Amino acid sequence: MITAALEEREHYLNASYGLKSWLLTKDHKRIALLYLGTITLFFALGGLFATMIRIELLTPQPDLVSSETYNKLFTMHGVIMVFLFLVPSIPATLGNFFLPIMIGAKDLAFPKLNLLSWYLLVAGGLCTLGAMFAGGVDTGWTFYTPYSSTYSNTYVIATALGIFIAGFSSILTGLNFIVTVHRMRAPGMTWFRLPLFVWSNYATSLIMVLGTPVLAVTILLVGCERLFHIGIFDPALGGDPVLFQHMFWFYSHPAVYIMVLPGMGVVSELVATFSRKRVFGYGFVAFSSVAIAVLGFLVWGHHLFVSGQSVYAGMVFSFLSYFVAVPSAIKVFNWTATLYKGSISYDTPMLYAFGFIGLFTMGGLTGLFLAALGIDVHVTDTYFVVAHFHYIMVGGTLMAYLGGMHYWWPKMTGRMYPEGWAKLSALVVFLGFNLTFFPQFVLGYLGMPRRYHVYPPEFQVLHVMSTAGASVLAVGYLMPLVYFLWSLRYGKLAPANPWGATGLEWQTSSPPPTHNFEEPPVVTHEAYDFAALLEEAQVG
Amino acid sequence: MASANPLALREQFDTAAQQKDASVLAMWIFLVTEIMFFGGLFLAYTAYRSFYPEVFGAASRTLSATIGAVNTAVLLTSSYTMVLAVRAAQKGSRKALIWFLILTMIFGTVFLGVKAYEWHEKFVEHHVPGPSFHLEGEPLQGQAQLFFSLYFAMTGLHALHMVVGMGIMTVMTWRAWLGRFNADYYTPIDVAGLYWHFVDVIWIFLFPLLYLIDRHVPK
Numbered sequence: 006m007i008t009a010a011l012e013e014r015e016h017y018l019n020a021s022y023g024l025k026s027w028l029l030t031k032d033h034k035r036i037a038l039l040y041l042g043t044i045t046l047f048f049a050l051g052g053l054f055a056t057m058i059r060i061e062l063l064t065p066q067p068d069l070v071s072s073e074t075y076n077k078l079f080t081m082h083g084v085i086m087v088f089l090f091l092v093p094s095i096p097a098t099l100g101n102f103f104l105p106i107m108i109g110a111k112d113l114a115f116p117k118l119n120l121l122s123w124y125l126l127v128a129g130g131l132c133t134l135g136a137m138f139a140g141g142v143d144t145g146w147t148f149y150t151p152y153s154s155t156y157s158n159t160y161v162i163a164t165a166l167g168i169f170i171a172g173f174s175s176i177l178t179g180l181n182f183i184v185t186v187h188r189m190r191a192p193g194m195t196w197f198r199l200p201l202f203v204w205s206n207y208a209t210s211l212i213m214v215l216g217t218p219v220l221a222v223t224i225l226l227v228g229c230e231r232l233f234h235i236g237i238f239d240p241a242l243g244g245d246p247v248l249f250q251h252m253f254w255f256y257s258h259p260a261v262y263i264m265v266l267p268g269m270g271v272v273s274e275l276v277a278t279f280s281r282k283r284v285f286g287y288g289f290v291a292f293s294s295v296a297i298a299v300l301g302f303l304v305w306g307h308h309l310f311v312s313g314q315s316v317y318a319g320m321v322f323s324f325l326s327y328f329v330a331v332p333s334a335i336k337v338f339n340w341t342a343t344l345y346k347g348s349i350s351y352d353t354p355m356l357y358a359f360g361f362i363g364l365f366t367m368g369g370l371t372g373l374f375l376a377a378l379g380i381d382v383h384v385t386d387t388y389f390v391v392a393h394f395h396y397i398m399v400g401g402t403l404m405a406y407l408g409g410m411h412y413w414w415p416k417m418t419g420r421m422y423p424e425g426w427a428k429l430s431a432l433v434v435f436l437g438f439n440l441t442f443f444p445q446f447v448l449g450y451l452g453m454p455r456r457y458h459v460y461p462p463e464f465q466v467l468h469v470m471s472t473a474g475a476s477v478l479a480v481g482y483l484m485p486l487v488y489f490l491w492s493l494r495y496g497k498l499a500p501a502n503p504w505g506a507t508g509l510e511w512q513t514s515s516p517p518p519t520h521n522f523e524e525p526p527v528v529t530h531e532a533y534d535f536a537a538l539l540e541e542a543q544v545g
Numbered sequence: 546m547a548s549a550n551p552l553a554l555r556e557q558f559d560t561a562a563q564q565k566d567a568s569v570l571a572m573w574i575f576l577v578t579e580i581m582f583f584g585g586l587f588l589a590y591t592a593y594r595s596f597y598p599e600v601f602g603a604a605s606r607t608l609s610a611t612i613g614a615v616n617t618a619v620l621l622t623s624s625y626t627m628v629l630a631v632r633a634a635q636k637g638s639r640k641a642l643i644w645f646l647i648l649t650m651i652f653g654t655v656f657l658g659v660k661a662y663e664w665h666e667k668f669v670e671h672h673v674p675g676p677s678f679h680l681e682g683e684p685l686q687g688q689a690q691l692f693f694s695l696y697f698a699m700t701g702l703h704a705l706h707m708v709v710g711m712g713i714m715t716v717m718t719w720r721a722w723l724g725r726f727n728a729d730y731y732t733p734i735d736v737a738g739l740y741w742h743f744v745d746v747i748w749i750f751l752f753p754l755l756y757l758i759d760r761h762v763p764k
């Protein structure tokens with residue numbers, strides 16, 4: 006009966022049927038779902054490699070794989086997770102789906118370009134996966150020269166080509182988002198009425214557009230170097246391998262913010278909705294995203310503290326790396342201040358948001374350890390670094406991604422997920438995550454280097470803890486996969502605004518019609534104006 | 546599709562002005578990404594030229610400044626005809642638009658032809674990086690190769706952008722021939738012009754950096 010009622014109304018999912026209606030769609034919502042499916046597969050594959058790494062590390066001796074295979078495992082884990090999952094994750098799925106709706110637009114400015122971006126990600130992914138099945142690549146996701154350009158005998162060029170192509174997907178998404186935010190806002194949607202999720206995706210897009218081309222040209226030069234031996238990074242001809250590190254990190258440090266800024270945007274939405282309060286210091290939170298995007302381009306040298314960079318450059322980069330922590334801290338303080346005297350409800354998305362705030366804070370603070378010249382020398386290339394960036398990327402981004410998925414799932418699919426299971430999954434993910442990665446801080450501090458699969462026996466206890474945690478984490482990730490799919494058929498029907506939230510996306514039906522709104526919205530008040538929402542409800 | 550009516554507004558936009566603004570902004574952002582892309586090469590160039598100024602000077606002197614200057618003039622002229630093409634589009638004169646686009650392509654082809662001739666010379670003179678590389682009278686062969694690696698990477702990528710530009714011009718000429726543009730709708734011509742000028746500007750930087758360094762030092 007109820008299902009029949011849902012089917013009667015036309016929305017973006019039942020507007021047309023068939024494979025072609027998806028593969029040639031120009032609807033940003035459908036493209037978001039294409040991305041969702043694609044990156045879920047990439048995540049599963051990257052997770053599979055992580056699983057093999059963790060199993061290998063159960064014992065101090067090599068038992069599951071050889072050293073060569075182990076090198077390939079951590080390389081492929083890194084390449085897939087960074088370039089094919091984390092970089093597109095929130096912007097290409099939740100951003101693609103909700104950025105146009107949140108600003109009251111019918112679509113992104115360039116729908117065909119949006120579809121092309123997805124095809125580029127798929128093409129880049131296939132290229133990279135092809136290289137893996139052909140025999141893999143063993144340079145680490147960082148592709149440091151001269152190993153990658155001269156010595157490695159693995160499929161460097163094919164993998165690099167895949168990343169190059171996927172990079173254009175990211176550039177086009179960023180370009181599309183920037184133009185959309187500038188030119189497609191609904192009447193009354195001023196810059197300072199934009200939801201913070203839009204601000205953070207805007208800042209992310211700036212980084213995508215400014216940083217990714219540098220990665221592209223760097224990869225291109227490594228490819229030319231391998232193919233034609235032209236010497237750009239080859240010390241034998243007077244080339245400088247450290248130049249590669251500068252160019253690589255000029256993109257790849259800002260890329261950390263490509264990965265985490267959208268997550269911060271999600272958390273801003275969640276904290277406001279489930280505290281029923283306007284985000285404290287809205288302007289500061291909005292501008293801190295832009296500040297992170299700008300300052301993020303000035304700190305790459307903290308990856309070169311032990312690469313023979315001059316000590317003065319090191320000091321400047323160290324100072325700037327401390328400085329970039331300020332806008333991140335502004336966000337954390339403002340989220341906390343938003344909670345203060347809020348009427349907080351502990352729904353699943355909020356649990357994930359709490360997880361994000363705690364884990365991101367730990368990741369950020371340990372980042373300050375690494376930005377200090379002296380400590381960095383001690384922990385460079387150890388598990389301390391590994392734990393640090395997993396706290397940011399998995400503890401931060403992935404928590405926010407899952408929080409956002411739960412928050413917007415009813416809007417995307419028109420179905421509620423089972424709340425009890427979802428709360429349990431948030432708990433399992435949080436516990437599993439900490440059990441996996443906290444021991445790695447200790448391991449690194451004690452001197453366990455990254456990228457080794459053989460280690461002294463006294464490290465085994467901590468490695469076993471980490472592997473046990475990874476198993477718990479895997480269960481935590483499988484649960485949402487199962488109950489989300491389950492909910493598509495059996496979930497309760499979602500109302501238009503299940504959380505009592507304020508954004509424009511909650512004023513249209515669940516799931517939204519193809520053009521997002523029955524009639525073009527006109528915005529009359531600030532973001533997160535819960536009082537106005539209440540008034541409208543009473544008048545209505 | 547827009548084929549029936551060129552003024553047709555794509556459905557995501559509310560007004561023609563909004564559509565045009567969006568397209569032009571998108572091209573500017575794209576050009577910013579291009580600057581960052583070439584920027585990586587300029588960075589490598591700057592680093593190595595400051596490491597090895599004498600070798601770079603000696604290697605640069607093997608390039609013909611005359612040919613480079615002539616080619617610069619050719620490319621600048623093509624930018625001029627491109628401006629005239631945009632002007633013709635603005636005024637809605639289809640014939641002039643087509644002719645100026647064709648002229649732009651002719652100058653572009655001349656530029657690429659001269660470039661191909663220069664590259665061919667490099668092959669003949671063994672100035673192409675690789676095992677047979679040899680720069681007469683230069684003790685530091687490796688570092689001289691670096692200059693030519695950058696020379697080929699930079700002029701090669703620039704030429705690739707020219708080729709893409711010629712492709713765009715061909716499509717634009719075809720669409721102009723079909724009468725798709727008029728005084729109210731010529732955004733694609735405008736945007737294509739931006740791209741063409743950008744490729745020109747890149748060359749304006751490449752020419753002195755590659756051809757004109759260390760010319761004042763008497764041999």
Ligand SMILES: [Cu+2]
Binds near residue numbers: 257261305307308
């Ligand atoms: Cu960094």
